[in-house]
Amino acid sequence: MTDESTPADLVLTGGRVHTADARDRQAEAVAVRAGRIARVGTAAEVAPLAGRGTRVVRLAGRSVLPGINDSHLHGVWLGAMWPSLLMDQLAGSGGHAHEAPSRLETSADRRRAILRTSGLLASLGVTSYTEPGLGPGEDGGPSGCFGSAALRDYADLAAEGALKARVTALMLFGELDGRSSAAELEKGLREFVPPADVPGRFRVAGVKIFADGIPPMRTAWTDRPYADGGHGALLVDGADDGEREAALRAMIGMAHGAGHQIGVHATGDRATRVVADALAAAMDRDGRDARHYVIHGDLLSPATLRVLASRRIGLNTQAGIPVATEPMLAAALGEDALRDAWPTRDALDAGVRLSLSSDAPVLTPDWRIGVAAAVTRRGVDGSVRGAAQRLALTEALRAYTITPAWQDGAEHEKGSIEPGKVADLCVLDADLLDLEPDALPTVPVAMTVLDGRVIHELR
Structure with missing residues (x-):
C-alpha cells in the first residue's frame, strides 16, 4: 500500500x-x-x-x-513478415515486396516472431494489442502463425515477463480467411481448452468467426451485385445462402451462449447486416454486455449502424484500407457502393463504439499513419477518399486508446490517463x-x- x-x-x-x-x-x-x-x-x-x-x-x-491499443493485429504473423507488409505502398516501407514467410514449425520460431513484434510495438508506443484468431482451425495451416500452439507460446512468454505489451487473443475454430462450420465450432467450444490468463499480460477473451471475404476480391457477401453479376457468399458451410446464414447465426449463438466475446470478420453489406442482427439477437437473449464487435465492416448501411449502436456492438476497422483500396471497391461494386463504404464518421455520429486498428501485417503497425489516414482520408497518391468520413484528431486518438480498452472490457483499468x-x-x-x-x-x-x-x- x-x-x-x-x-x-x-x-x-x-x-x-x-x-x-x-x-x-x-x-x-x-x-x-x-x-x-x-x-x-x-x-x-x-x-x-x-x-x-x-x-x-x-x-x-x-x-x-495513453499507451496505444492496436485492437486487431496479427502478432505472430507480423513478427514473421516484418518489414514486409501486404500493402507496402501504404506502409512507406521503401518498396519491400511481399514475401511469404517460411512456415513457423516450432515453439522457438513462434516465440521469436512474437518477441520481434513485441519490441517493434514498444518502439511505436503500442502497449496493448489484440491477436485476432489463433486456434485449432489453423493447426495445419500453411504459415504456422495461427495455430493453437501460439496461444500457449503467448501465455508462456507472458508468464516469463517477456512480453512488452498486454495481449488479448481470440480463438479460431475455422480456417483463416476461409471456410468454417457450425459443427467445428461446437466441437471446438466443447473440447478445446485455452491456456489460463496471465493477469495484466495475456487473456483469451473469445472467438473469431469469418463471415465472408473482401469486396475487391468479390468474396464479400453483398446486396448489390458485382460487375460480373454475383453477390459473393458466406464462408460458412452450407448448400445455399439460407443454410449458410442459418449456420452463421447458430455459430454466433453458440459462442455467445458459451460466455465468449465474439469478433466477426464481415465486410459486405449483406454480411454486416446479418452479423449485426445475429449478435443483437444473441445479446437480447440474456442481456449480457458481451463487447462483441464487427471486424472491418467495409460496407455498413445506416440501418446496420443503428443496430450496432443500440446493442453496444463495436466496430473495429482500419482507416488505411479505404485510402488504399477505394478504387478497387468501386470497380467491383460501382461508385454507388461508396456511400456506405468505411463509414467511420457516420458510425461515431450514430453512437457506435469505434476502434481503429492496423490489421498488421496487412497494413503497417504504425498507429501514427493510421491516425493520419483517419483524419485526412488521404492516400499515398494525394487523393482524398471519402472526405465526409473524416474524424477529428481527438476522435481518432480515442479510437486507438479508450475505445479499444472498452472492447477489451478494461476501460476502468487502461485506455486513459487517470x-x-x-x-x-x-x-x-x-x-x-x-x-x-x-x-x-x-x-x-x-x-x-x-x-x-x-x-x-x-x-
Missing part, C-alpha cells in the same frame, strides 16, 4: 498530456507510482510527488498519450496540437511506458 505522501517513481512534466478521459481533458504533468497513475494535473500540482528517488522527465512541450489506472503511456516528440495531421507519421515516439516501466526511449 502507498499513500499520497509516497514519492512517485516517474514524473513527466512540462508538456501536453492528452488524458482521453470522458471529457478529453488535457494536463501538463503526470506522476506514476507503483505502476499506476498517481496524479494528473498542472506542473505545480504534480511537483510535490517528485522525491529524491523520482525520475523527472522534462517534456519541453512534448505530448503524452489516477488509479495502469501507467501505460506513449510520449511523442512534439506537441500534437501544433502538427498538421499529415506530419504526424514523421514525429518520433520518444518514450513508451508499460506498467510504469520505461520499455522504449530515444537517446
Whole structure:
C-alpha cells in the first residue's frame, strides 16, 4: 500500500498530456507510482510527488498519450513478415515486396516472431494489442502463425515477463480467411481448452468467426451485385445462402451462449447486416454486455449502424484500407457502393463504439499513419477518399486508446490517463496540437511506458 505522501517513481512534466478521459481533458504533468497513475494535473500540482528517488522527465512541450491499443493485429504473423507488409505502398516501407514467410514449425520460431513484434510495438508506443484468431482451425495451416500452439507460446512468454505489451487473443475454430462450420465450432467450444490468463499480460477473451471475404476480391457477401453479376457468399458451410446464414447465426449463438466475446470478420453489406442482427439477437437473449464487435465492416448501411449502436456492438476497422483500396471497391461494386463504404464518421455520429486498428501485417503497425489516414482520408497518391468520413484528431486518438480498452472490457483499468489506472503511456516528440495531421507519421515516439516501466526511449 502507498499513500499520497509516497514519492512517485516517474514524473513527466512540462508538456501536453492528452488524458482521453470522458471529457478529453488535457494536463501538463503526470506522476506514476507503483505502476499506476498517481496524479494528473498542472506542473505545480504534480511537483510535490517528485522525491529524491523520482525520475523527472522534462517534456519541453512534448505530448503524452495513453499507451496505444492496436485492437486487431496479427502478432505472430507480423513478427514473421516484418518489414514486409501486404500493402507496402501504404506502409512507406521503401518498396519491400511481399514475401511469404517460411512456415513457423516450432515453439522457438513462434516465440521469436512474437518477441520481434513485441519490441517493434514498444518502439511505436503500442502497449496493448489484440491477436485476432489463433486456434485449432489453423493447426495445419500453411504459415504456422495461427495455430493453437501460439496461444500457449503467448501465455508462456507472458508468464516469463517477456512480453512488452498486454495481449488479448481470440480463438479460431475455422480456417483463416476461409471456410468454417457450425459443427467445428461446437466441437471446438466443447473440447478445446485455452491456456489460463496471465493477469495484466495475456487473456483469451473469445472467438473469431469469418463471415465472408473482401469486396475487391468479390468474396464479400453483398446486396448489390458485382460487375460480373454475383453477390459473393458466406464462408460458412452450407448448400445455399439460407443454410449458410442459418449456420452463421447458430455459430454466433453458440459462442455467445458459451460466455465468449465474439469478433466477426464481415465486410459486405449483406454480411454486416446479418452479423449485426445475429449478435443483437444473441445479446437480447440474456442481456449480457458481451463487447462483441464487427471486424472491418467495409460496407455498413445506416440501418446496420443503428443496430450496432443500440446493442453496444463495436466496430473495429482500419482507416488505411479505404485510402488504399477505394478504387478497387468501386470497380467491383460501382461508385454507388461508396456511400456506405468505411463509414467511420457516420458510425461515431450514430453512437457506435469505434476502434481503429492496423490489421498488421496487412497494413503497417504504425498507429501514427493510421491516425493520419483517419483524419485526412488521404492516400499515398494525394487523393482524398471519402472526405465526409473524416474524424477529428481527438476522435481518432480515442479510437486507438479508450475505445479499444472498452472492447477489451478494461476501460476502468487502461485506455486513459487517470489516477488509479495502469501507467501505460506513449510520449511523442512534439506537441500534437501544433502538427498538421499529415506530419504526424514523421514525429518520433520518444518514450513508451508499460506498467510504469520505461520499455522504449530515444537517446
